[in-house]
Amino acid sequence: MENRNKIFGLIGLAARARKVASGGFMVERSVKSGRSHMVLLSVEASDNTKKKFTNMCTHYKIPIYQFGTKDELGHALGQEMRTCLSVEDAGFAKAVMERMN
Numbered sequence: 001m002e003n004r005n006k007i008f009g010l011i012g013l014a015a016r017a018r019k020v021a022s023g024g025f026m027v028e029r030s031v032k033s034g035r036s037h038m039v040l041l042s043v044e045a046s047d048n049t050k051k052k053f054t055n056m057c058t059h060y061k062i063p064i065y066q067f068g069t070k071d072e073l074g075h076a077l078g079q080e081m082r083t084c085l086s087v088e089d090a091g092f093a094k095a096v097m098e099r100m101n
Helices: 002-016 024-032 047-059 070-077 090-100
Strands: 020-022 038-041 064-066 084-087
Touching (some): 002 070, 002 084, 038 047
Antiparallel strands (some): 020 084
């Protein structure tokens, strides 16, 4: 549980540093433009959404993780529910991934 909170904390910090793109359209743009260092997908994302982002991230060689509910991801960003987000900073992405594994 403590690790989960650390991850959400890091996401919040990255968001305040303007290093997070959230929402399907923005995440897709982030990945395709090469700004994304990792993608987080809510565990509640639809199968269609999971497939779309998994395929896209595989193609662009971006790590993708399923983590948290839509509410939790949105809350970490200080926004409404979010299904997906992209971390656009290598340092934040590395820190989050270290806590994932």
